[in-house]
Amino acid sequence: MRTPPLASPFTQKMLGLPAPITRDLVVARDLKVPMRDGAVLLADHWAPRAGGGEGLPTALLRSPYGRGGPMAMQLARPLAERGFQVLLQSTRGTAGSGGDFDPLRHERLDGLDTVDWVCKQPWFDGSMVLSGPSYLGYTQWAMADELPAQVKAMIPAVTESALGLPLLHKDGFGLEGLFGWGVLVELQRRRWATARVMLGARRRHRAERSLPLSGADRIALGRRSDLIQNFLAHDSDSPFWSGTDVSDGVPDVTVPASLVGGWFDVFLPGQLRDYARLEAAGREPRLTVGPWAHADAPVIKTMLAETLEFGLAHARGTAPADRAPVRVFVMGAQEWRDLPAWPPPGYAPQQFHLHSAGRLALDPPPDSAPDSYRYDPADPTPAVGGVRMVIDVKTGRVDNTALEARPDVVTYTSDTLTDDVEMIGEVAADIWFRSSLPHADVFVRVCDVDPAGRSTNICDGLTGVDGADELSRVTVTLSPTAYRFRSGHRIRVQLSSGAFPQYNRNLGTGEPRLTATRLEAADQHIFHDLEHPSTVSLPMRTH
Helix, strand or coil, X not given: XXXXXXXXXXXXXXXXXXXXXXXXXXXXXXXXXXXXXXXXXXXEEEEECHHHHCCCCEEEEEECCCCCHHHHHHHHHHHHCCCCEEEEEECCCCCCCCCCCCXXXXXXXXXXXXXXXXXXXXXXXXXXXXXXXXXXXHHHHCCHHHCCCCEEEEEEECCCCCCCHHHHCCCCCCXXXXXXXXXXXXXXXXXXXXXXXXXXXXXXXXXXXXXXXXXXXXXXXXXXXHHHHHHHHCCCCCHHHCCCCCHHHHHHCCCCEEEEEEEECCCHHXXXXXXXXXXXXXXXXXXEEEEEECCCHHHHHHHHHHHHHHHXXXXXXCCCXXXXXXXXXXXXXXXXXXXXXXXXXXXXXXXXXXXXXXXXXXXXXXCCCCEEEEECCCCCCECCCECCCCCCXXXXXXXXXXXXXXXXXXXXXXXXXCCCEEEEEEEEEEEEEEECCCEEEEEEEEEEECCCCCEEXXXXXXXXXXXXXXXXXXXXXXXXXXXXXXXXXEEEEEEECCXXXXXXXXXXXXXXXXXXXXXXXXXXXXXXXXXXXXXXXXXXXXX
């Protein structure tokens, strides 16, 4: 055992949590936790020096990212200073834990074995809370429908019960997120992992642009990565991923749950589905959604705050502070809003039509010629802000002026608003589209244009199209949102055929993603006439 260093004043200020009860902690390191198949996983036990954690509930964190650095300073320490003892465990095959790391596959049984082990420890007081973001959140969902009575609450953040699968869609492969996460996990196996991730960003960017992608791992890491190769070779519907989607078990979860998400997190749509499943099963979950991307610091602050308020109350057998089931941040209005449900009542889909000359309006379009642009995968339309996972790019709302000046981006803009208008809920688009090639993508983004003409993004989505050389209506699901357009502003819809490297570029050839090398430019056509009305559906406030 040794006393860990104090968290830096910067870290404490960043987290913005209540004052610690104590800063005098002891850590028992490298505790051996046996699994049913003989593997042994390592864990660190954090507790206040006074009393050694006696009488305190346990917060369980299961992570593939090691047990030092951010896992210790930003997760374990703040909880151990404020009323919990903490068990921070390295998942199978990571940071000294036995076995091989095979993402998502071992978390159910390993998690249940760990919970059982904790319950048998002399320092365990009888109450446990699960907490953690991203992969740490998935480790909660993986076992959530079979937890013992000692587990009193779970707080999964920026995660979902089908973690990773949304990025693996054949018609919208999340190259940047999957490749970036694969590189991160592989570098965790080496010393100075955090520094390696930051210093290796340039090599990762070069790897994302390489062809064929089968060699990208060697460019980024200097060696082959089975993890990255599996991401590139197997789409979400492949039998390879069988058993990793645990969403069918969500309705059977009885542990009180508080979900924390962000409007610019890639896993938000799945997280909202998890919330809906719990609510439909009568479980009364909580949901908090802020204006955050996956790796933003306020996600951790909010998750920790929920663990300390919601989780600690349930662990002590008391009711958490009363609040609305759903709390969201309404961008544009810059305010938090309490809602009775998701999607909230009082909002309904409203169709905005694309017109010629770049106009966006509620009325249907007259007969008009389609708009056209040329998409070249050798110079792919770049991703700018928005829903991003990696830490070395701008995320969320950014200036889209330079993006919209590109010849491969077209925009449609409303008249100036005379009153504030607000949308909260699901967003979708139906675009009549034809390409000169049979394989293409359609990217749709909703933006707010301020009185100075600055366009900033709100939400977006991409759909891949096979048979794109035939005119068809393409449905694009955009990320959910909550936004208020101010009077004097305009609503803009932006269309293109990519957002690279957030999404893998469509090479236009239909070749397998892993081995494709040929690039073909395409002429794309957006139709907006009486027979082919292209629309964007926004969930507008009705009263």
